Amino acid sequence: MDPQEELIAEAGAMVAMSGFVNVSTTLRKGKGGGVFGGLKRMLGGESLFMSVFRSGNSSAELYLAPKLIGDILPYTLKETELVVQSTGYMASTPGVDIDLGFTGFKSLFSGESLFWLTVSGSGLVLLSAFGGIYEIDVDGEYVVDTGHIVAFERTLDYSISKANKSWAGALFGGEGFVCQFRGHGKVFCQTHNPGSFGRLVGGKLPPR
């Protein structure tokens, strides 16, 4: 970080930093801010708190890491909007507004996280994933399993639906719910599905 710089990160993401970096915990200001915004964020699987790192008068070092093993993607916002799966957010610069959106009841059935974060404004957003991140430039129609979405540009239209046309196929086909994107814009997908890895391992663990 250069002098007088600031970075906001998901609580718990800090690995290491220069000794003089000023850290404060905040309930994010702005649209998604305050106690209500924090509570909404907690419902979205994110921490109620965010950490703010300030470099002060000298340049500083800061190491951040996500919880899951996988790639990190920097995305630059230029007065644009990006919708991020709630667990995909790791950090952002101060010009970025974070707001919590509700996807509607359709996603209740999908078993995946219910919440999207809408990030807008200008600046850098750091996204994290389970596995690698691949980018798809959608032009027309594209289908992504709900467990594989990291983020997508707001210029895209989306709807959540069954992967299979028949209910039997949807129940037994294993693909469950998918997000159908239409229009022009980028979708960032993660190569692995945290939910299915969790079910695979969790199914073998004793109940708590």
Add this chain to the structure above:
Amino acid sequence: MKYEVRYKPAFATLFVTLQPGERIFAEAGAMASMDGQVSMSTGFFGGLIPGLLKAFLGGESLCLNQFANRTNTPQTLVLTQSTIGDIARMELTGNELCLQPGAYIAHSSGIKVQLQWAGFASWFAGEGLFKLKLSGRGLVFFGAYGGLSEVTVRDEFIVDNGHLVAYEPGIKMNIGLSGGIFGSIASGEGFINRLRGRGKIYLQSRSMDGLVRFLRTKLR
């Protein structure tokens, strides 16, 4: 059909391009994303009854999804596995390949999938009651938890339980204790698999049981 395995070896993922009229079959849940024009349909793994047996006794999915390109332009599809790790492919030209439970990801048309009884010894050692046998002509994709090694067995080879992913049918499995009951329990090696015969085998560098044993002690 064009394909490429990217993000090797930790997060290997299969990127497929289907030409008009082509199809690929994949394990239920393997589809990460695809073009909007790809037609998807669900069938049973090796028929209804073997599918049911496999699901209820083998703890695996009942279904197999078919992805077909019924358009006039190439369509793309991304397939992956539940575990993190490497993906390998094998081209079958009339020969056969057996897969352990959980290893199967996808196969091209021209491949026949059969479910075979693996025996109680296999089940007792945590390897499942059934195994998949693939035959015919085409491509088979399978995955591992961790890295994959290919070994050519000529006479006898010993593999720790839970590390065998795939093997050619010329190999016979004999599951046993690594060294007496007490020694097996004390050393943590548990069951071993004594492979005899000639053919290729594929091993995974990590085992799911190892991860589960590690996590179990961390649970509160």
